[in-house]
Amino acid sequence: MTKRDRGDDIETGTDIGVPIKLEAAIGAEIRRLRKRQDMTMAALAESAGLSQGMLSKIETGQTSPSLATLSALADALAVPISAFFGTLEQSRDVSYVPAGQGLGIDRRGTRAGHLYHLLGHSLRGDLAVEPYMITLDRESEPYEEFRHAGMEFIHMLSGRVIYRHGERLFPLGPGNSLFFDALAPHGPSKLLELPATYLSVICYGRQREG
Template sequence: MSEKEGTDQGNFRVSSQNTSNPPSERLVDQAVGRRLRDLRRLRGLSLETVAARASLSVGFISQIERGLSSPSLRVLATLADVFEVSIAALFDAAPLESSPEQIVRREHERAELNLWRSGISKQLLSPKGSDGRLNLFLIFLEPGASTGDELYTHDGEEAGVVLEGEMVLTVDSATMTLGKGDSFRFASRRPHRFGNPSDSSRALVLWVNCV
């Protein structure tokens, strides 16, 4: 299903004008947009090709690349599949070409992807690897944060454990509430969504993606 600019469709909320957003949030949108544009150009893909493969409009992809629209986690996962990369590839500002494998990522070196409209932010914990198939994240869910009403899918497998607060996880037709210490695992091609049911407390989840 195509996303439309300036609408609120389940887990996707976007404004066609970002002029009312704080400067820090505009910078987040611009950084994500540049990264997606660089990935598209590196693979020699046109806006039309990416839009067709992702089932999104050309105008919407263009707005994301220019930092005028804020993509949801579902949209980012879809675009990562189109570019044949993990979502972790959208974090770092370093060149996209292969870099030497690292063993350790220091706390101060963590890259962060802030999906500020949905109240979700992800910190990349795993060091840069030679293949990047396994990635470790800390996911912060602000009160009421959610990927939205619409289920989404992407390549790979995921697992994790709730470190703080609660998380509601839906996989296929099953909806489960997970508390501190509860863990999960499922194939990412199974339709899923998640969120924080609390209206006052933040949730923290250690999350693993393998593609």
């Protein structure tokens, strides 16, 4: 689970403008898929490596499951992770995140003290877009070895860092931006002024099954 176990708020707007809490929508879909397979909560929890209490909180929208937890539940239900977002299709991919909030996500950089909060999600189409708010604080460490498919855009909001992309170094302060091929090694090389926050938007092509 992520550090923020109480459930962060990402809300999805429906066509009539009524916000739906993302955790509640995901939890309801997990419960629906479980019941459709005539699986008990105990059986699903055991298969996914969770406690029944945690699964109950997830199904009732009381907590935000990490990406690893969603993956384990998807495997246990024999469905893709995207199935948990099925009921949100009607939203036409509109996500609303209240100020200062977002879904805590475990990514490789969290090991170096980089805190990720997902600010939205795309459900359909050939292009996947992942917008994150990333926070670096006194417990964070430099990490230059991020590599992943697609392109990435970074816009610095506060603090100052030296950011490496490949063999080049770029000073990033408030208002500075960087757009690059994410296959090259990249990441903050020096943390000059903390805390630091920046917006990171990752775009990549979805892999089609079959």
